[in-house]
Amino acid sequence: MAVMYNRVALLGLGLIAGSLSLALKRGGLAGEITGYARSPDTRATAAEIGLVDRVCDTAHAAVKDADLVVLCVPVGAMGALAEEIAPHLKQGAVVSDVGSVKKAVIEAVGPHIPEGVHFIPAHPMAGTEHSGPRSGFAELFDNRWCLIVPAEGSPEPEIARLEQMWQAIGANTERMEVEHHDLVCAVVSHIPHLIAYTMVGVADDLNRVSDSEVIKFSAAGFRDFTRIAASDPTMWRDVFLTNKEATLEVLGRFTEELFALQRAIRTGDGDQLFDYFTRTRAVRRGIIDAGQDTAAPDFGRANKPKTSEPNG
Numbered sequence: 001m002a003v004m005y006n007r008v009a010l011l012g013l014g015l016i017a018g019s020l021s022l023a024l025k026r027g028g029l030a031g032e033i034t035g036y037a038r039s040p041d042t043r044a045t046a047a048e049i050g051l052v053d054r055v056c057d058t059a060h061a062a063v064k065d066a067d068l069v070v071l072c073v074p075v076g077a078m079g080a081l082a083e084e085i086a087p088h089l090k091q092g093a094v095v096s097d098v099g100s101v102k103k104a105v106i107e108a109v110g111p112h113i114p115e116g117v118h119f120i121p122a123h124p125m126a127g128t129e130h131s132g133p134r135s136g137f138a139e140l141f142d143n144r145w146c147l148i149v150p151a152e153g154s155p156e157p158e159i160a161r162l163e164q165m166w167q168a169i170g171a172n173t174e175r176m177e178v179e180h181h182d183l184v185c186a187v188v189s190h191i192p193h194l195i196a197y198t199m200v201g202v203a204d205d206l207n208r209v210s211d212s213e214v215i216k217f218s219a220a221g222f223r224d225f226t227r228i229a230a231s232d233p234t235m236w237r238d239v240f241l242t243n244k245e246a247t248l249e250v251l252g253r254f255t256e257e258l259f260a261l262q263r264a265i266r267t268g269d270g271d272q273l274f275d276y277f278t279r280t281r282a283v284r285r286g287i288i289d290a291g292q293d294t295a296a297p298d299f300g301r302a303n304k305p306k307t308s309e310p311n312g
C-alpha cells in the first residue's frame with residue numbers, strides 16, 4: 001500500500017497508539033512514525049520494542065514536521081497536551097484523536113488548534129482491557145468501526161484522507177454528529193463498563209464469595225465482566241467525568257428498568273420477567289440475522305445452532 005502521511009506523530013504510547021503504529025507499519029502507510037509519552041518508563045519500553053520509528057523526549061519534538069498528529073492519551077489529558085503542542089504544529093497538518101468521548105475533547109482541544117491546522121476527531125470502537133506500550137497489536141482495528149466526528153470547517157479532502165487511513169488499517173468508518181456519538185457510546189460502551197465495574201465490586205464485597213470462588217465457578221458471563229472491569233482506571237475515570245450528561249441519561253433509564261425487574265422478582269411477576277427477556281432475546285437475534293455481529297469472537301461456536309429452540 002502507498003504512504004498516506006509522510007510523518008505521523010502519536011502522543012501517548014499505550015494500547016491504541018501502539019496498535020495504530022503497528023497497523024500503519026503493517027500497511028506501509030506512514031513514512032515515519034514518531035511517538036511521545038509522558039512517562040520516561042513508557043518511552044523507554046516503546047523504544048526498546050520498536051513500537052514507533054523514533055521515540056521523542058518531548059511532545060513538541062514528536063510533532064515537528066508531522067502531517068498527522070494523533071492524541072492517544074486519556075480524554076482528560078487531551079486539552080493540556082493540545083495546548084503544549086499547538087505552537088509546534090506544521091501548517092496544513094491534521095490533528096486527530098482516539099478518545100472515547102467527543103464533545104468534551106472537542107471543547108478542550110479545539111480552541112488550541114491554530115489557524116491552518118485541521119482538527120478531525122475520531123474514535124476507534126476497538127480495544128481490550130490491557131493498557132500500556134506492550135499491549136498494542138496490529139490487528140486490533142481489523143473489521144471494527146472507527147467513528148469520525150469532524151469539527152466544523154474541516155476540509156473534506158482531509159476528512160476523506162483520514163477515513164481512508166482507518167480503512168487501510170482494517171476498520172470500517174462512519175461519520176457521526178458529536179452529541180449522537182456521546183449518547184451512542186454511553187449506551188454501547190460506557191454504561192456496560194460501569195455495570196461490569198459494579199458487578200465485580202459487588203462480588204468482591206460479598207465476604208462469602210472469596211476471590212478464587214468468583215473465578216472458579218463463574219461461567220462466560222461473569223468472566224466477561226471481570227475482563228471488562230480490569231480496564232484502565234484512569235481512562236474510565238476520565239470517560240465518566242467527561243461524558244457526564246449522556247452517561248447520567250442512560251444510567252437513569254437503566255436504573256428505572258432495573259427497579260421494575262426488581263419489583264417483578266419481589267412480587268413473583270413471572271409474566272413480566274418472561275416478556276422482558278423475550279424482548280431482549282429478539283434484539284440479539286435481530287443483530288445476528290442482520291449479519292451485524294461481525295466483531296464478536298466465535299469461541300468455536302460456528303457449528304452450533306445459531307438460535308435456541310423454543311423452551312418448554
Ligand SMILES: NC(=O)c1ccc[n+]([C@@H]2O[C@H](COP(=O)([O-])OP(=O)(O)OC[C@H]3O[C@@H](n4cnc5c(N)ncnc54)[C@H](O)[C@@H]3O)[C@@H](O)[C@H]2O)c1
Binds near residue numbers: 129131
Ligand atoms: N482501551 C480501549 O479500549 C480504548 C478504545 C478506544 C479508544 N480509547 C481511547 O484511547 C485513548 C488511549 O487509551 P489507551 O487504551 O491506549 O490507554 P493506555 O493507558 O494504554 O495509554 C495511554 C498512554 O498515554 C500516556 N499518557 C497519559 N497522560 C499523558 C500525557 N498527559 N501526556 C503524554 N502521554 C500521556 C500514558 O503514559 C500511556 O502511554 C483514551 O482516550 C481512550 O479513551 C481506548
Ligand SMILES: O=C(O)C(=O)C[C@]1(C(=O)O)C=C[C@@H](O)C=C1
Binds near residue numbers: 228231
Ligand atoms: O473490547 C473492549 O475491551 C473494550 O472495552 C473496547 C471499547 C468498548 O467498549 O467496546 C472500549 C472503549 C472504547 O472507547 C471503544 C471500545
